[in-house]
Amino acid sequence: MECTLVLGGARSGKSTFAEALAHRLSEQRALPVTYIATAQRSDREMEQRIALHQNRRPDTWTTVEEPLNAANWIAQQTQPQVVLLDCLSLLVNNWMFLEQCSEASFFARMDQLTQTLTQSTGPIVVVSNEVGQGIVPNDPLTRQYRDYLGLLNQAVAKVSDSVIWVVAGIPVDLRKIQVPWP
Numbered sequence: 001m002e003c004t005l006v007l008g009g010a011r012s013g014k015s016t017f018a019e020a021l022a023h024r025l026s027e028q029r030a031l032p033v034t035y036i037a038t039a040q041r042s043d044r045e046m047e048q049r050i051a052l053h054q055n056r057r058p059d060t061w062t063t064v065e066e067p068l069n070a071a072n073w074i075a076q077q078t079q080p081q082v083v084l085l086d087c088l089s090l091l092v093n094n095w096m097f098l099e100q101c102s103e104a105s106f107f108a109r110m111d112q113l114t115q116t117l118t119q120s121t122g123p124i125v126v127v128s129n130e131v132g133q134g135i136v137p138n139d140p141l142t143r144q145y146r147d148y149l150g151l152l153n154q155a156v157a158k159v160s161d162s163v164i165w166v167v168a169g170i171p172v173d174l175r176k177i178q179v180p181w182p
Helices: 014-029 044-056 070-075 088-097 103-118 140-159
Strands: 002-008 033-037 062-065 082-086 123-129 162-167 170-173
Touching (some): 002 140, 014 044, 014 123, 014 162, 088 103
Parallel strands (some): 002 123, 033 082
Antiparallel strands (some): 162 170
């Protein structure tokens, strides 16, 4: 297993960096790339965002739309490939708002995803937003979303070989600068 978590804020450059990394891994290993898209076309603005992402990707990449069950899709793969999962932020959103998952269901899904990442047949690049650095949200549902995403980011970071934080388009390797935990 080789997993890289790419974190960043909105418009930080995280997806562009993750796409470049997936492309490089594909070339180095002579493996195809599969892009797992978690976004849903919920409105015109989201359709434009999806189109922007689609237009950046090479025609040789396969796109799989998995708004809820990315872990199941990854677990079913038997052929080595580079997988780019973009993104955990929307995956958590979909679990909460499309499925109305309970807390127990969230933790089960989180465990399933992290377990699946450790058993993949090829490199995986996972993209997620870092949403916990802003102000505390005013309503309980938004706080729950922020908390769930923060917990999922921690769980994926724990099983990832590298964790890259993209700030203003600059990737920072957090594993290289991490402080030993007491």
